[in-house]
Amino acid sequence: MDERTTTALLNGLHEPGNDQAWLDLDARCRPIMLAVARRLGLRETEAEDVVQSAMTNFVQSYRQGKYQRERGRLSAYLVTILRSRAMDHWRRNNRHEAHGPACEACEQLSDTQVTRIWFDERQNQLLRQAIDELREHGADEGMISAFELFGIRGVDIGEVTSRLGMTREEVYNAKYRITQRLRPIVARLDDLYEDL
Numbered sequence: 001m002d003e004r005t006t007t008a009l010l011n012g013l014h015e016p017g018n019d020q021a022w023l024d025l026d027a028r029c030r031p032i033m034l035a036v037a038r039r040l041g042l043r044e045t046e047a048e049d050v051v052q053s054a055m056t057n058f059v060q061s062y063r064q065g066k067y068q069r070e071r072g073r074l075s076a077y078l079v080t081i082l083r084s085r086a087m088d089h090w091r092r093n094n095r096h097e098a099h100g101p102a103c104e105a106c107e108q109l110s111d112t113q114v115t116r117i118w119f120d121e122r123q124n125q126l127l128r129q130a131i132d133e134l135r136e137h138g139a140d141e142g143m144i145s146a147f148e149l150f151g152i153r154g155v156d157i158g159e160v161t162s163r164l165g166m167t168r169e170e171v172y173n174a175k176y177r178i179t180q181r182l183r184p185i186v187a188r189l190d191d192l193y194e195d196l
Contacts, residue, residue: 006074006195013062026055029196031128033082035121036114040086050089054082074195079111079118122196127152130185139181142166146174 004012006028012021030051037047058081061067067077087107109117131144146164149155150171155163160171 003192005192007069010062010069010074010195022059028193029078030055032118032121032125032196033078035124036079036082036117037086039117039121040083040109040114042086042089046089050082050085053089054078054085057081057085069195075118075122076115078196079114083109083114122193126186126189126193127182129189130182133185134178134181139178140174143174143178146171147178151175151179 004024006025009021009025009028012018013025015021033051033054034047037050038044042050058067058078061081067074131148134144135141142164146160146166149160149163150157157168157171160166161168164171166174
């Protein structure tokens with residue numbers, strides 16, 4: 001993963017031929033945008049198309065100098081573009097009949113609600129990356145599984161112990177230890193994603 005902040009990546013976009021900055025920014029933003037698009041009611045392939053359109057729109061507006069950081073966070077700018085592209089998708093494809101409730105729900109969501117969805121998905125992305133990093137550094141897979149099942153998904157502890165062959169104490173222990181190891185990683189990632 002690129003260890004530059006989002007601000008540094010945006011600054012890198014001004015360097016001629018710095019395609020890597022675009023690729024790194026896309027890799028950072030796309031998973032969050034896809035998750036938000038799905039929560040706005042889009043199917044997987046629709047979400048992918050809408051996110052691609054939103055990223056293309058952002059690239060064009062950024063190159064034209066339309067995105068001004070002093071006017072707000074990058075996340076707010078991307079949320080606006082993404083929501084607009086989702087609405088365009090439904091209108092263009094006459095999806096009000098096929099996606100009626102989802103489209104209406106998207107239209108009725110306030111900017112604050114969509115922004116809250118963005119930040120929920122941002123946090124989910126940071127947590128997924130942090131868990132992947134723990135795995136890469138050899139964390140015990142059983143402990144990670146216990147943490148994911150019990151700590152994240154909220155699976156009943158009895159089911160977790162049965163599924164993983166662990167005692168209740170081992171599950172509680174795994175949750176505590178993995179949480180402790182994740183905290184500094186999530187904090188570091190949070191700094192890198194500071195404008196998202």
